[in-house]
Amino acid sequence: MTTIVFLHAHPDDEASGSAGTMRLAADAGHRVVCVYATHGDHGTVPTDLREGESVIQRRRSEAEASALVLGTARVGWLGYADSGMTGWEQNSHEQSFHAADLEEAARRLAQILDEEGAGVLVGYDWHGGYGHPDHVKVHHVAHRAAELAARRPRLLENTMNRDHMRRMVQAATEAGLVPEGQDWDPDGPADDGNPMGTPEAEIHWHVDVREVLEAKRAALAAHASQEDVGWMLGMPTEQFAAIFGDEWYIEPGREPGLRAAHPLL
Known part of the structure; x- marks a missing residue:
């Protein structure tokens, strides 16, 4: 058994990106730690904020609730602004994660790695999946x-599997499930102008997480x-499983070749 630290850019990124991998690892007896680089303060402002409650406080409480669901043993924060x-x-x-000094941000994360004696660290691919500045910074800080x-x-x-996304779009289009004018091209420019994923x-690793999809x-x-969570949860069960039932990982330095297995089990 080992300790696995997941570094995510914002609260809710863990839920859409690596939640299945996290839950499977926790179920197998590994210690799972989730660290957020930012408070997610530029996310949707809830309409039901209580008197005196801030967006940051709400998003922190939501992160703790997610941790309970996933069996996460510790939630950590690097303390930067979205x-x-x-x-x-x-x-x-001046407080944004994108503008943060790389060495300082990395030291904050390294301190958590040392406290935990972490055996595994999970970050993002070189452009954070779709080019969001905070996601790109996660890549550099993790390394x-x-x-x-x-x-x-x-x-x-x-990461996200661009070829898998292309196959799903093609299948959905052929089945008439893509409304006219709402086509989406994973090879098209994402937030930073690069293709998705x-x-x-x-x-290197494909993790089928359907057994823990709930x-x-x-x-x-x-x-x-x-707001984004609302449309994700509004998907029919079959569509949700098709989109969120697979999680993907690169392992720098590993020989090429995709393996259908959990990298930690």
């Missing part, structure tokens, strides 16, 4: 923190204040 999407003025805010940690952890990168040939759905529901 940087917003590419080109937003928040990108350059540098792994170098700074007293015990260098095994490093994995959470990673080509399948560059991915936990993944519950983790998403824990972040109910966020």
